[in-house]
Amino acid sequence: MDVSAQPLEVNIKRVDTELPLPTYATAGSVGFDLLSRETTEVAPRSLALIPSNLIVQTPPGYMLLLTMRSSTARRKGLLMPNGVGVIDQDYCGESDELMVSVYNFRDEPVTVLRGERIAQGIFIPVGRFSWNEVEQVGSARGGFGSTGD
């Protein structure tokens, strides 16, 4: 199944052109894989930034979201400490390389090799909104388990 018959073209710059452009792993993949530009050691119970080699000009009307590959926690012991990476539309200048923020939750150092795929990027349509401030709102719905287990 093709997720999109006609892909949108996106401007992209590789910091190191010896590494490949990102690819969608299967015809149905919604995320393109991000690899590490440099071999990076992440100390135990520590944070690190993994350079992805990519500067991406996200098209108007979209955002780029970064998230880990589902296999990365099991294989490498790495989580994304910010949950997901939100890449702003204007983060696309000369030094605005996409960075994958990682947390090593193991008690041993972890090495991410140059060229190793650890995360993925997903383009998501977004809107921009202006505020219309009001004094009255409707009755409360409740939340945080208000509907029961």
Ligand SMILES: O=c1ccn([C@H]2C[C@H](O)[C@@H](COP(=O)(O)OP(=O)(O)OP(=O)(O)O)O2)c(=O)[nH]1
């Ligand atoms: O996982 C991430 C998250 C962010 N960024 C880049 C792109 C994003 O546009 C920029 C700023 O991110 P964010 O707004 O989440 O961070 P902040 O802590 O609010 O920093 P700033 O003050 O630079 O906005 O950092 C990444 O490369 N990877």
